[in-house]
């Protein structure tokens with residue numbers, strides 16, 4: 001059987017990237033991973049190989065560095081790119097917007113130039129549901145207006161528009177703009193998971209640290225939202241479901257004409273209190289929490305209409321909240337976390 005031509009995964013050592021590389025290898029793809037370990041650790045690479053039972057090529061470098069990208073495309077006949085590398089903290093983006101535009105927008109411009117120069121016109125881009133801002137209604141469909149409310153969301157909106165303009169300017173581009181809702185959980189083996197470099201802002205990783213006794217309690221930001229129990233509602237999605245959505249998007253690229261936005265979510269909303277309850281069931285004991293003021297910029301309710309992913313990719317999320325919490329807890333207790 002001929003050696004398959006490689007897929008480039010930028011940020012492939014990160015939370016979503018590492019899970020996706022394992023799924024790609026399992027599907028028989030050859031993979032080149034590019035990562036600078038800004039938000040990941042070298043120790044994850046061996047665990048990825050062990051999980052997949054297959055090897056992959058690793059290149060240490062910045063996915064926004066034009067020289068690094070030129071050398072990589074010169075050495076590897078890349079046929080498609082999954083682009084995860086980038087900065088992704090909403091709050092941080094309001095403090096250092098230039099870094100977010102430099103990495104996320106200028107960096108992706110460098111990647112697109114390198115791809116174009118190498119004749120590679122197949123891209124799965126890691127976009128975000130943050131591009132929608134505060135939606136007028138839910139569930140959120142891809143044709144809803146975009147109104148990002150922070151530099152992170154605006155950087156994703158800009159890249160989507162760049163991809164759309166590029167695809168309109170010349171034929172042959174196949175681009176999936178995957179808008180993630182809230183990725184959570186971990187690989188069921190406990191070998192891969194979210195390992196944030198700093199204190200996590202997001203609900204699930206923080207909740208897991210409280211459950212593990214690393215923080216005294218969880219603050220529930222706001223109790224007076226227009227939601228059933230007054231706390232924020234989100235569309236939490238198991239990271240393995242999300243990874244499998246990327247493999248489905250890669251397989252669908254030849255059928256995508258131009259740049260196509262696709263939501264990756266479950267289509268179900270879950271409140272903060274419901275998440276705490278599900279995690280307490282997974283952990284087997286109460287988790288300390290208390291109400292706190294609303295977090296600036298937070299939106300009340302937010303979940304996807306996943307119909308287009310089902311129709312175009314033949315993909316839908318299959319793992320429930322109990323599984324997300326159980327796998328997240330397995331990871332939080334594993335020696336791999338923090339290794």
Ligand code: WQD
Pocket residue numbers: 088090127128129130180181182183201202203204206218219220221222231232233234272295298
């Ligand atoms: C979820 C809910 C909080 C922490 C962010 C990014 C988004 C995407 C996913 C990249 C909200 C509440 C949280 C805590 C809490 N990332 N919460 N106490 O804000 O929906 O989305 O992550 O694409 O771009 O914005 O996720 O996990 O921070 O918050 O009560 O300590 O949990 O108010 O209702 P969010 P989150």
